[in-house]
Amino acid sequence: SLGAPADIDKLSLAEQAYVIQLKAELRQLEAKFANPLAEAVGKKRDAAPVGNAGPPEKKARRSTFGKKFQLVCETRHLKFADLCVQVVKKYSSQFGTCDLYVTDYTENRDIWYYAPPEEQDGKERDGDDYGYSKQPKRAWPGPYGWLVLKVNVKDPHGQLVNTKVDEGDFVLLRNVKMKIMAEGAKLEGDMWRDNDNPSKINVVKLLNQDKPEIQELITRKEKYWAKRLAQHPPQPNESTKPSKSEKKRQKKQKQQEERAKTAADAARVAERNKHVRCSNEEALLMSVKDILDLDNARHTNTLPNGTSYILPFVNTQYRTKAHVVDYEPKSLGDFAVPPIPDCNEEPSPIDAMEWDVSQKYEWYFSLCLEDPSPAKARTPAHADTVKPRMWVHVRHEDAQFLFGNDMDDPQDLRTSPHLLAKLREKLCILWGNLEEKGGEGEGVASNRPFECCVQEYGIELEEEDPERARVPFGYKKLFRLFGATIL
DNA sequence: GGTTACGGT
Numbered sequence: 001s002l003g004a005p006a007d008i009d010k011l012s013l014a015e016q017a018y019v020i021q022l023k024a025e026l027r028q029l030e031a032k033f034a035n036p037l038a039e040a041v042g043k044k045r046d047a048a049p050v051g052n053a054g055p056p057e058k059k060a061r062r063s064t065f066g067k068k069f070q071l072v073c074e075t076r077h078l079k080f081a082d083l084c085v086q087v088v089k090k091y092s093s094q095f096g097t098c099d100l101y102v103t104d105y106t107e108n109r110d111i112w113y114y115a116p117p118e119e120q121d122g123k124e125r126d127g128d129d130y131g132y133s134k135q136p137k138r139a140w141p142g143p144y145g146w147l148v149l150k151v152n153v154k155d156p157h158g159q160l161v162n163t164k165v166d167e168g169d170f171v172l173l174r175n176v177k178m179k180i181m182a183e184g185a186k187l188e189g190d191m192w193r194d195n196d197n198p199s200k201i202n203v204v205k206l207l208n209q210d211k212p213e214i215q216e217l218i219t220r221k222e223k224y225w226a227k228r229l230a231q232h233p234p235q236p237n238e239s240t241k242p243s244k245s246e247k248k249r250q251k252k253q254k255q256q257e258e259r260a261k262t263a264a265d266a267a268r269v270a271e272r273n274k275h276v277r278c279s280n281e282e283a284l285l286m287s288v289k290d291i292l293d294l295d296n297a298r299h300t301n302t303l304p305n306g307t308s309y310i311l312p313f314v315n316t317q318y319r320t321k322a323h324v325v326d327y328e329p330k331s332l333g334d335f336a337v338p339p340i341p342d343c344n345e346e347p348s349p350i351d352a353m354e355w356d357v358s359q360k361y362e363w364y365f366s367l368c369l370e371d372p373s374p375a376k377a378r379t380p381a382h383a384d385t386v387k388p389r390m391w392v393h394v395r396h397e398d399a400q401f402l403f404g405n406d407m408d409d410p411q412d413l414r415t416s417p418h419l420l421a422k423l424r425e426k427l428c429i430l431w432g433n434l435e436e437k438g439g440e441g442e443g444v445a446s447n448r449p450f451e452c453c454v455q456e457y458g459i460e461l462e463e464e465d466p467e468r469a470r471v472p473f474g475y476k477k478l479f480r481l482f483g484a485t486i487l
Numbered sequence: 488g489g490t491t492a493c494g495g496t
Binding site (some may be wrong): 082089091100101112113114140148150152154175177179186190192194195196 | 488489490491495496
């Protein structure tokens, strides 16, 4: 954007500085009109400091650290700021100088972008074209994205940092001068000796975490990791070589699993609804109980610092064999609905004129699934043991797949008795006489378990939703049925 | 209310 290389060279330092400043200010403007804290932790309101403090650019926010306090997302080129941050990484060098990599889990697009592992294409092999050296660098521990600020710390501050500050510590960095060195470079912080006050040290190690700024930081941090780990569960690390005995054990376990799988395959074919076909035949079946993970065995994460917490959801797909014990809505006539208008989408004037949305219908219903009872246990004595139930949503596309090609597109079922009859016929194959029993399938005899795929996902609940307080980080775990077809 | 690089992220 600067023009031909020859012209770039002609730009004086002053001109370059001017360009940098303009760009930084442009960013500032953009940020003001977009999200104040952008996508660091998801949507806008996720990132707002807790306790109704409001967006950070509101001048009204007071900090216990004083008026110069800023979040990393607020810092700008050539401005001075007091930062309350956690140390992610520290590179010390001999001469009382050191590089601190810090974060408060707010996003600033002018700082260095740390690509998450899934974005790294492995091409940066660091002069090691053949990959001889196994791990050239220690993998970046995160956080990823535009969340980590580099601060160049010099004496006398460097003294203290070198000796007293460790990775993971919370620190207050006073009077950090922000700067972008050159066009294309990243926003960094500088802490140099104060010429008027040469012995003044502007680094304060914060020993307890009771400051509201630290509490808010930790909240953002947990939110970031919960979301990150839900969407990108850490891959089992191949580089850690298992020992010989460990390998043996793994092999044995694999054999056992395979044998169990073969047995399970035989058993599941023996008793399943053969009129329902399900894709991903090779995937292991998981019980409703295990998918629900009521004790959160698969939904607990432990951070590098040892604190653990419950993940609201994990982006995963399962395959299960279950039977339908209930459904929603209660009347089959309501299984097709006019599409819910997407509030986020600008209504297209063309759409509005061309056709009336109310003419269009979509499948939309939910099924309640339960693990099949073992054949022996189907006695009154065992019948009353409460089994976990899982509601799965059936969205339009998945319903079309479920009903197969011989099913017409949905319409208003109240005025299309033919389609309603066809729907009833299909569902009878799926759930037997459940509808006759009026839902709530207690002791539904003719209801054979069928196989289907289930996707776990999460949605963020509205601020006003009373349920929000009861789910981790405001996210609710939901399930969607897919991959099954009624033959 | 301010300059001091390199390389690395």
